[in-house]
Amino acid sequence: MAMTPLADAPVTELAALRGLFFDLDDTLLTHGVLTRAAYGALWDMHDAGLRLVAVTGRPSGWGEVIVRQWPVDGVVAENGAVALLRQSNGSGGSSGVARFDGCDESERQRRRMQLGDLVARARTLVPEARLTDDVHARVTDVTWDIGERVRLPGDRVDLLAKMIVDAGARTTRSSVHLHATFDVEDKASGAVSFAHAVFGEDAGTTLARYAFIGDSGNDAACFSAFRTTFGVANIASWVPRLSVVPRYVAEGARGLGFAEVASALVQSRGIASRRSGLPR
Numbered sequence: 352m353a354m355t356p357l358a359d360a361p362v363t364e365l366a367a368l369r370g371l372f373f374d375l376d377d378t379l380l381t382h383g384v385l386t387r388a389a390y391g392a393l394w395d396m397h398d399a400g401l402r403l404v405a406v407t408g409r410p411s412g413w414g415e416v417i418v419r420q421w422p423v424d425g426v427v428a429e430n431g432a433v434a435l436l437r438q439s440n441g442s443g444g445s446s447g448v449a450r451f452d453g454c455d456e457s458e459r460q461r462r463r464m465q466l467g468d469l470v471a472r473a474r475t476l477v478p479e480a481r482l483t484d485d486v487h488a489r490v491t492d493v494t495w496d497i498g499e500r501v502r503l504p505g506d507r508v509d510l511l512a513k514m515i516v517d518a519g520a521r522t523t524r525s526s527v528h529l530h531a532t533f534d535v536e537d538k539a540s541g542a543v544s545f546a547h548a549v550f551g552e553d554a555g556t557t558l559a560r561y562a563f564i565g566d567s568g569n570d571a572a573c574f575s576a577f578r579t580t581f582g583v584a585n586i587a588s589w590v591p592r593l594s595v596v597p598r599y600v601a602e603g604a605r606g607l608g609f610a611e612v613a614s615a616l617v618q619s620r621g622i623a624s625r626r627s628g629l630p631r
């Protein structure tokens with residue numbers, strides 16, 4: 352099915368949304384940078400009463416920083432395996448970060464050892480492949496740099512991916528990283544678990560009343576699961592490889608596209624409340 356331009360998204364559909372789950376790299380972030388437009392867009396949605404949750408392949412260590420500092424309700428990190436939530440001290444101040452990991456500590460240790468074996472095997476098989484510079488902040492996966500600081504040719508990425516699968520692990524790739532994990536969660540299951548634990552929403556409500564915005568292959572689970580989905584314009588290069596494409600697509604790429612979607616969501620709430628005669 353073809354993607355519909357964002358401008359043609361029905362206001363009633365956008366206005367009914369309770370929140371937005373969003374990808375970071377090449378969706379909110381523009382080549383790794385949080386632009387003024389994108390950060391302003393987050394605040395605009397926050398001020399309009401939308402719940403905001405980042406859903407990223409980035410490490411839980413990044414998630415801890417983001418939930419402490421940004422106007423978001425939480426972060427689902429490492430492609431769904433770990434979630435981070437700011438804990439308030441009750442007087443409005445921040446008192447720390449809660450971490451949700453579906454796996455107990457001994458099993459987590461066992462999986463980390465297995466990931467270590469994969470790293471060793473990769474060093475022999477594809478010696479030029481480099482681990483990402485954020486791998487130390489990860490708990491549930493390991494990642495190789497395929498397009499962030501270095502570009503690994505497609506056939507070498509495929510070779511690594513085959514090695515990971517042959518070892519009984521799962522692999523996903525974003526525009527920048529190739530991931531290996533022994534966890535079973537994906538971005539969609541991680542988002543649904545988060546909304547249940549934190550917002551008290553059942554899965555059906557989450558997938559119908561929250562939207563998702565992303566840009567690449569590791570967003571595929573969310574594009575399939577959520578009813579209202581957005582792509583930033585740079586999704587175009589991934590479209591041939593996605594079984595389900597986002598329902599709506601922004602004109603702008605990366606952070607600009609994100610800001611466009613945010614603006615449509617915020618405006619829809621104003622339009623809908625004026626129509627129904629309710630105060631904004």
Ligand SMILES: [Mg+2]
Nearest residue numbers: 374376377566
């Ligand atoms: Mg991305």
